Amino acid sequence: MDVKSKGLVNSLLPRLAVAQYVPTPILAKAGPLLASLKIGPPAMQAALSGLFSPQAGEATVPFLKMISTWVLNARRAAKQGKKVFLVPFNFPCEIIHAFEGAEPLTSEVLSTFGVVALPEQGEEYWDMAMALGLPDHMCSANTIELGSMLGSADFKPQAIISSAPGGCDVNSKIHEFVAHYLDIPHFFLQKPPDDGGRGRAQYNVYMRGLIRRLEDFIGEKLSEDRLRSVLTKANRCTELYYELFDLQKAVPCPVPNIFSLFLYGVRFTMWGTDEGIKALEAMVKVSRERLARKAYPAEKEIARCVWAYTSYYYDLYGLFGWMEEKGYSHLGDGLDLFFPRMVDTSSMDSMIEGLAESAWNMPMTRQVGAESMSRSWTEDVIWAARELNADCVIYCGHHSCKQTWSVVSILREELMDRLGMPILILQGDSWIKRMTPMSVLQEEIDEFVKNVVAKKSTPKRSLKKRRQKRMEEMDS
Amino acid sequence: MEDVLRQSAVLQNELVKGWKEKGGKVVGYTCTATPVEVLEAAGLLPYRIRALGSSETEMADARLSRFNCSFCRSCLQLGLNGSYDFLDGMIETNGCDHLRGMIENWERAKGFGFFHYLKVPHVVDEDSIPYFVEELRIYKRAVEDHFDQAISDEALWDRIQARDRIGGKLRAIYDLREREKPGITGAEALSVFLWATAVPSQALEDALDSIIEQRKDHRIENCRARLLLGGAATDEVDFVREIESLGALVVTDALCYGARAFMPRIESSPGGDPFKAMAESYFEKLLCPRMFDDFASRRDFVFKAVKRAKVDGVVLVHNKFCDVHGVDNVALRMALEKAGVPVLQLEKEYGAKADLGRMRTRFQAFLERIEGD
Numbered sequence: 071m072d073v074k075s076k077g078l079v080n081s082l083l084p085r086l087a088v089a090q091y092v093p094t095p096i097l098a099k100a101g102p103l104l105a106s107l108k109i110g111p112p113a114m115q116a117a118l119s120g121l122f123s124p125q126a127g128e129a130t131v132p133f134l135k136m137i138s139t140w141v142l143n144a145r146r147a148a149k150q151g152k153k154v155f156l157v158p159f160n161f162p163c164e165i166i167h168a169f170e171g172a173e174p175l176t177s178e179v180l181s182t183f184g185v186v187a188l189p190e191q192g193e194e195y196w197d198m199a200m201a202l203g204l205p206d207h208m209c210s211a212n213t214i215e216l217g218s219m220l221g222s223a224d225f226k227p228q229a230i231i232s233s234a235p236g237g238c239d240v241n242s243k244i245h246e247f248v249a250h251y252l253d254i255p256h257f258f259l260q261k262p263p264d265d266g267g268r269g270r271a272q273y274n275v276y277m278r279g280l281i282r283r284l285e286d287f288i289g290e291k292l293s294e295d296r297l298r299s300v301l302t303k304a305n306r307c308t309e310l311y312y313e314l315f316d317l318q319k320a321v322p323c324p325v326p327n328i329f330s331l332f333l334y335g336v337r338f339t340m341w342g343t344d345e346g347i348k349a350l351e352a353m354v355k356v357s358r359e360r361l362a363r364k365a366y367p368a369e370k371e372i373a374r375c376v377w378a379y380t381s382y383y384y385d386l387y388g389l390f391g392w393m394e395e396k397g398y399s400h401l402g403d404g405l406d407l408f409f410p411r412m413v414d415t416s417s418m419d420s421m422i423e424g425l426a427e428s429a430w431n432m433p434m435t436r437q438v439g440a441e442s443m444s445r446s447w448t449e450d451v452i453w454a455a456r457e458l459n460a461d462c463v464i465y466c467g468h469h470s471c472k473q474t475w476s477v478v479s480i481l482r483e484e485l486m487d488r489l490g491m492p493i494l495i496l497q498g499d500s501w502i503k504r505m506t507p508m509s510v511l512q513e514e515i516d517e518f519v520k521n522v523v524a525k526k527s528t529p530k531r532s533l534k535k536r537r538q539k540r541m542e543e544m545d546s
Numbered sequence: 547m548e549d550v551l552r553q554s555a556v557l558q559n560e561l562v563k564g565w566k567e568k569g570g571k572v573v574g575y576t577c578t579a580t581p582v583e584v585l586e587a588a589g590l591l592p593y594r595i596r597a598l599g600s601s602e603t604e605m606a607d608a609r610l611s612r613f614n615c616s617f618c619r620s621c622l623q624l625g626l627n628g629s630y631d632f633l634d635g636m637i638e639t640n641g642c643d644h645l646r647g648m649i650e651n652w653e654r655a656k657g658f659g660f661f662h663y664l665k666v667p668h669v670v671d672e673d674s675i676p677y678f679v680e681e682l683r684i685y686k687r688a689v690e691d692h693f694d695q696a697i698s699d700e701a702l703w704d705r706i707q708a709r710d711r712i713g714g715k716l717r718a719i720y721d722l723r724e725r726e727k728p729g730i731t732g733a734e735a736l737s738v739f740l741w742a743t744a745v746p747s748q749a750l751e752d753a754l755d756s757i758i759e760q761r762k763d764h765r766i767e768n769c770r771a772r773l774l775l776g777g778a779a780t781d782e783v784d785f786v787r788e789i790e791s792l793g794a795l796v797v798t799d800a801l802c803y804g805a806r807a808f809m810p811r812i813e814s815s816p817g818g819d820p821f822k823a824m825a826e827s828y829f830e831k832l833l834c835p836r837m838f839d840d841f842a843s844r845r846d847f848v849f850k851a852v853k854r855a856k857v858d859g860v861v862l863v864h865n866k867f868c869d870v871h872g873v874d875n876v877a878l879r880m881a882l883e884k885a886g887v888p889v890l891q892l893e894k895e896y897g898a899k900a901d902l903g904r905m906r907t908r909f910q911a912f913l914e915r916i917e918g919d
Contacts (some may be wrong), residue, residue: 162597189670203879204892205864205872235668235838239643242668243873250877258838260668262677263640269665441663443646446639472867475611476618476647480654 077185077224078195078215079175083145085187086138089131098131102181113385117186120386125326125360125367125394129352133332136345137183138160140175143223147173153288156219156227156248158234158241159334159434161259164304165281165425166231166344168297171290175227176338177245180215182331182383185501191384194303194504198222204247209240209470210501214250229255229287231280233429237439238263238472248387257283259429261439266448270430277426294418301421303414304342304428308410310350311337313343317357318401318458322371324361327390329353330381332435334405341410368397373519376455377403378447378481378493379474380500388508398519401458403466405433407450444477448484455491462523464515467497469505494518547760550753551734554741554891555783557624558632565591571634571693573908574658576621576649577641578807579666579832581824583638583705584686585791586747588695590595591632594743596781596803609651610644615728615865616896617779618648625652635660635692637685642836642870662688669838670830678829682821684857702820708747712807715754720805722761726797729761732775732796733787739804740781748908755898769795771916774851776800778877779873785894788902789861789909798855800848803863806833810847818917844874845881851886859888859916861909865896 089097104110105118106326113164121130144154152171157163159178166174183190185428189311192214198207198221199213218224230249234241235258258278286292291318314333318325332353340346375393381403382389395401409431412423430436455463463485465478478495485491496514498506553559562572570583572591575582582592597620603610622631638649638656653661664685667674686697695917719738729810730738738757742750775786781803786796799805806822810831814823833847852860860882864871872893879889890912895901 154780203876205869205876205893207869207872208869232838236640239836240869240873242838243835243869244839247873247877256839258669260674260838261669263663268680272673272677275677279671279673412834423854437645443643443650469613470869472613472615472869473643473647475613476644477650478611481653 074137074218075194075198075218075222075224076221078180078192078218078460079141079145079225080223081188082141082180084232084257089134090138090142092133094135097134098128100214101130107110111189112141112204113189113191114187115124116385116387120221120328120389120391121186123326123387123391123502124329126332127356127359129329129332129349129356132333132345132349132352133309136340136349138181139339139345140339140451141151141180142177144173148225148228153228155469156230156245158232158245159338160237160388161231161233162341162425162428162432163339164300165284167340167342168292168300169288170293170296171288172284174339176210177215177268178200179335179338181376181501184214185384186386188261189501192218192493193504195221199477204244207240209238209468210245210499211468212244213539214501218247220251226252226529227254229257230488231257231259233259233261233432233435236263237434238470238473239470255287257287261430261435263441265441273430274423274426277429278422279380281422286404297418297421298415300342301415301424303344304410305412305415306337306347307336307341307350309413310347310354312348313354317354317361320361321374321459322366323354323374323399323401324365324535325357326360327394328386329357329529330377330400330402331383331386331390333402334408337410366397367394370397371399372397373523374399374401374458374460376401376451376458376460376463376506378451378463378478379404379465380466382466382498382508382511384501384507385543386505388512392512393515396516396519401460404437404447404451407454408433408436419536438473438477443473444480444484447474447482452485452488455485455489460491462518464518465493465494465495468500468501469497472498492518492522494522536542547734550741550757551737554737557596557629559741559744561749562591562593563631564822565746566628566632572632573635573637573660574630574633575637575639576645577639577666578802578834579639579828580637580664581682581685581828582692582822583702583709584682584689584697586705586708587697587701588689588693590634590689591746592743594803595621595630596740597624597897598740599782599784599897600624601895601899606651608802609655610647613867615644615778615867616898617865618644618870620703620896622648622652626655633658635662638663639666640664641834642868644868645872656712660692666829666832668836670840675825675830678824679819679821682824683847686821687751702824703816705747706814706820706823707816708751710749710811710813712742712747712754712866713811713813713838715751715758716808718758719754720798720809725769726856727765728769728795728797729764729766730757731766731790732773732799733783733790735796736799736801736804737784737808740783740918743803743807756783763819766795771792771795771858771913772797772856774798774857774860775863776801776848776860776867777875778865779803779849780863782897785863785905788906792906792909792913794909794913797857798832798851798871800844800851804832805851806847807834813910835870841874841877845878848878848882849885857887861892861912863892863894866893887913888919894901
């Protein structure tokens with residue numbers, strides 16, 4: 071263990087405290103200003119330019135304040151003797167928010183903010199995990215944060231919840247490893263890969279079992295009133311989610327590219343809280359205004375792209391901002407496909423059933439944790455592509471997503487057969503720039519849009535004309 | 547013995563061919579969590595999918611990716627190129643993400659005469675056991691319906707007892723293997739276990755009796771180091787042979803094609819619910835890193851084998867991109883090293899001859915390290 075290293079969370083805290091305590095008007099001006107001055111390391115410039123893009127407007131500050139509240143609450147809770155749970159992104163955090171004596175911290179979101187906000191982009195924590203001998207095909211989304219917990223003097227949770235068994239081996243295994251290594255309790259919400267009534271019923275049983283075990287560990291009975299309050303707010307988040315989704319259907323897309331990340335940033339951290347609602351309301355407001363103004367960052371919307379699974383996070387501007395400037399709309403990715411439902415808050419039973427349904431619909435659990443690894447994922451991506459009037463699909467090819475890698479060929483065939491839609495299959499690490507640099511990804515996206523997507527919408531020229539044009543070009 | 551060794555090196559062995567010629571049906575399965583008794587009780591021949599070190603993956607690579615484990619790609623290749631056309635059906639389990647992708651692509655590309663997905667929970671607790679027991683009943687009904695063959699509880703108990711006897715005989719081979727002067731090499735033992743999951747049970751029982759008889763007085767002398775081989779789905783006899791060619795002997799294992807497939811079995815008395823009995827053996831005692839909240843059982847299993855077989859060192863392998871073994875092996879290595887047991891942790895490509903030179907160097911260095919201790 072490198073005791074000299076403060077660790078990821080401890081390093082993020084001062085930065086998040088700035089977002090928390092600096093008044094909104096000042097932060098709203100300082101962020102874009104710093105981005106435009108282009109000071110600091112390139113990674114930080116890219117992060118600031120991505121987060122404070124002119125398109126995101128007023129939505130960035132409430133989002134950053136929400137993230138800082140989330141982390142600082144957990145820190146404070148630990149100091150007060152409450153329980154801090156490390157959870158994966160596919161666990162509905164509102165369950166933990168409903169407990170007075172507990173706070174959730176989501177490993178993938180912490181990793182993402184480490185990558186976005188720290189000078190070394192979290193790579194030293196990845197290296198700490200590798201130094202223990204863990205394989206290099208681990209998921210950096212988890213391993214950056216968990217490497218920090220394993221190898222530095224970082225903040226440690228009191229327990230880990232894993233909801234990945236059934237959806238992702240690599241995510242489940244690293245959580246198990248960390249719980250074992252740190253000798254802290256480990257709770258499970260496994261998904262039976264049975265999409266029928268039997269599987270649903272069993273999942274309800276598992277959810278109730280988990281809540282029972284959490285109550286025992288936290289030493290607090292889940293309060294019906296508190297749960298109702300959280301789920302009422304979660305229902306408001308659900309309304310806002312669908313409002314944003316509807317706005318995304320407009321052509322050109324009025325929803326800024328970076329909102330894809332902001333949207334699931336809320337889902338994975340503060341769904342069911344006032345801060346989460348504020349962040350979503352700001353996103354809807356910005357998008358509505360842009361729709362009214364017919365605002366679009368490029369001269370023309372050239373390609374509408376649904377990302378099939380994750381995006382890339384080590385260079386927010388390089389992906390989200392760059393795409394926008396080229397006229398390539400990012401219509402959200404697989405992590406946005408969590409299809410929340412309004413929870414019936416009339417009784418404890420109905421609320422727990424609602425929680426189970428929310429958990430069932432979390433990204434990855436819903437898609438690849440299903441009876442077939444490809445069917446639910448394919449259906450969701452095709453549905454989103456159709457609803458959002460997409461021109462193409464891009465698969466990020468995050469190297470550790472073995473489940474999607476093993477059925478992406480099926481997604482490709484189904485997209486082509488059913489929609490005649492092309493898919494770009496990239497390869498890289500969504501959180502670590504070492505594997506594929508952003509410039510290479512940009513080049514591949516650009517080539518794909520120009521040569522495949524844009525050509526699809528261009529009327530076909532006759533062979534004779536093409537030959538003639540080629541001859542003319544050769545002559546010239 | 548020689549015939550078993552020869553037959554273990556081919557996919558469709560003579561007994562499978564004979565079975566098919568008589569009109570018998572063969573059903574493939576991929577994972578040790580599959581109770582084969584159900585298939586046998588329906589008069590079917592269960593056949594565990596393997597790749598036997600085949601490293602060709604061209605056809606599979608058009609479907610799976612280079613980020614999927616090469617063992618699953620090799621199995622898919624054999625499925626796509628027709629090598630497994632003798633199968634009349636397939637039982638899938640949610641063993642791991644790679645395995646699920648392999649079967650899903652195989653089914654999509656070629657289809658199976660009969661296909662059933664047996665869903666195995668990842669955590670054993672009071673909620674998941676009844677689910678799995680019910681899952682076994684669903685599995686039985688699916689087999690009955692497709693093959694039009696009723697399966698009685700008596701027939702299931704008959705098969706459970708047969709499997710108990712087979713487990714006992716396989717353990718007897720481990721006794722031969724683990725004793726001070728082993729009667730069988732690691733490569734031979736792995737061949738026997740592979741063959742054992744691809745033949746009718748009566749022929750298997752007879753052959754195991756014969757092997758035990760043949761080898762009870764056989765003594766392998768002058769072993770350079772006694773090793774335990776643990777880790778991923780390893781059906782590569784050549785890989786074990788390579789280790790042993792350096793003078794070491796793999797005297798025991800914790801492989802899912804080896805000890806983990808039959809050692810944790812619970813011997814039940816007939817008369818009760820056969821599905822509960824099978825759930826106990828195949829699920830509650832399942833020693834696989836795809837199970838969670840159960841690392842202690844897997845670690846203890848390895849520790850017991852280390853003591854029982856008096857090993858000098860442990861080799862833990864996993865195929866590149868195998869997450870479940872890749873992570874578990876780290877935790878196992880840490881536990882073993884803490885207990886003073888030398889460990890060699892290897893990540894390798896499945897069946898790749900090009901990898902053997904590198905492996906050889908690592909084994910050599912490991913053996914020198916053990917000898918120097």
